[in-house]
Amino acid sequence: MRLFPLLVLPLVACANAARVDAIVSLQGDAANGATLYATNCAGCHGADGQGGSAPRATGRDAAEVASVVLGGEDEMPAYADQFDDQEIADIIAWLDTQG
Numbered sequence: 001m002r003l004f005p006l007l008v009l010p011l012v013a014c015a016n017a018a019r020v021d022a023i024v025s026l027q028g029d030a031a032n033g034a035t036l037y038a039t040n041c042a043g044c045h046g047a048d049g050q051g052g053s054a055p056r057a058t059g060r061d062a063a064e065v066a067s068v069v070l071g072g073e074d075e076m077p078a079y080a081d082q083f084d085d086q087e088i089a090d091i092i093a094w095l096d097t098q099g
Contacts, residue, residue: 016070016080023066023085028093036083036091044076049098058098065092 037049037057044054051057054076057065069088072078083091 016067019070019080019085020063020066023088023092024062026086026089028086028089028091028096030090030093030097032087033090033092033094036087037094040079040082041091049095058095060095062092062096065095 038047041049041057042052044052045057046052049056049058060068066088068076069083069091070078070080079088
């Protein structure tokens with residue numbers, strides 16, 4: 001039983017890597033992304049994505065953003081079950097408009 005987490009973690013990482021690739025290949029809708037971001041992300045990352053109580057969300061590579069949204073990072077929880085791939089692509093598209 002102690003080895004179970006060691007066997008499962010690589011499978012989760014592989015699944016996220018495939019999902020990141022799928023997200024990055026999508027055409028995001030920045031208008032929808034703005035709404036999703038304002039509702040779910042701005043409280044920590046700031047209204048413009050430049051940072052707040054959490055690090056800056058803008059200026060990051062699309063694959064990096066997708067990976068962090070899916071798996072979480074530091075204090076940020078994972079949102080793999082809250083957003084579908086298109087919604088994450090939409091958020092990334094909006095972030096790209098913010099510089």
